[in-house]
Amino acid sequence: MIVSGGTQATTVLRDLTERIPIVFVHVADPVQEGLVQSLPHPGANITGFAAYEFSIAGKWLELLKEIAPRTTNVLVLAGPNPTWRTHVKTMQDAAPLLEIQLTIAHVKSAAEIEAEVDAFAKRPRGAMIALPDIMLSANHERITGLAGKYRLPDLYANVQALGNGLIRYSSDWPDLYRRAATYVDRILKGAEPGDLPVQQPVKFELIINLKTASALGLTVPPALLARADEVIE
Template identity: 45%
Template sequence: MKRREFIAAAAFLAWSGRLRARGRRHRLGFLAVGDGGGQALNQAERALFDGLRNNGWIDGSNLIVDYRFSQPPDRLPVSIVDLIALRPDVLVVAAPQATEALKSATATIPIVFVAVADPVGLGLVQSLARPGGNITGLATYVPGSFVAKRIEILRELVPGASQIAILVNPGNPMHKLLLADEVPSTARKLGVALPIVQATTAEELDVAFASAAAQRADAIIVFGDTLTVVEAPRVVALAAKHHLPAIHFSRQFASDGLIVYGPDIADLFRRAASYVDKILKGAKPSDLPVEQPVKFDFVINMKTAKALGLSVPTLLLLRADEVIE
């Protein structure tokens, strides 16, 4: 073969190899919470795709992404069946209820979870270092100080607060764990009453906040949950209506809520992309340790504080990552 012919043949083989590589697209199934009841991805969830692009995975190019939503709750079983039927190479899921349901539905498809507080306590993984099975991901907190830290912040803002309500969803398995252990032990340790108000639907949120006000709560802790994320505007409006200083879990509440203190959820989704990348390249979930947050949001909204008649201590402002004027 002449040199020119050899070079042309080599170039053709390289080109055809790249063409075939582009043709082999992996499939990702994303079981998301969504924004406004599951019509589109919320802002934090969209960060997953920033991370995927940084790892070289482009939806529509070398990756096919199928979306299904876990909200409203009656959509969850159908969404899971739909995603599994598509035979994805990897599944990404947000929130504990959906993660538990997805793990129960498949023991073979790799799963990456995001925004699950205590995956060990929930029995999703054997340990953070060695998850075992077909699931791994990113947790949202370190057990033991979740409630106490929020009480500390609220007491700085509302001196003398002795009764702080906690809004929970009884259908959230993580909330059940906290109510069984950390909430009562924190109440005893700090000498504060922590009345529990519950909501599983948007309408029950109204009743829950009215109950907290009727019990003369000095403030309220809003536990992170799919319901409160989807109904964030309603939650903020109810806190204002009942004149309850509230501390929220995610940055989604920062624009109108009083205080946000919690992990940077968008950063967790962005980091989840590296798990997807490794799994698509052959890694097993059981060999990928569960990671915890490295970035936290602490935001104080001064407009809301003034509307509630609160004077925010300077030391608290100095500790905040962001102060909204």
């Protein structure tokens, strides 16, 4: 029995065995990344819990609009992680309803991040979203620094320390691990991994940084504060 981490670790383990059950946790898109046949019927010896429920991407835009109602332009930083396309498609569907114009920046380095934010900052009433990606996580302080420099309301989708960012809205990863333990238990009792559907997150975490909101001149609506799991003061 193996409980693995992300896509790379799961792929390595899959290539090593077709017999030992594998329960993965926080793989971004198991179907697109070729780990399972489908979410309802993963097949073979692999099942688990996806890191994201992709409709959440529309919620990221809604949260930015709620905390910064004047926002009309949003820069979306997308790193090398191929699942960015699914997130972007969801946001492109939601943006017109919120009267938001999206600028998608597919970046692969710190220099590209800086260049894209520098160029975008010339647009009025802007805000910024950083999609889930290891490279973007590694440059988190750089990104929040640029957001502060240009006074851009910013939202982060990665499970990480918010730092000086304004909002983080992401899956509750500890909950995914707790739920993965129930699959391990069922497999040990005789269930076949390929018959257990891949599940998506059902719990999400909203963190709001009031210090950053104040620095940006934003007043966080009481209803939004009431929904927050954590408020940084």
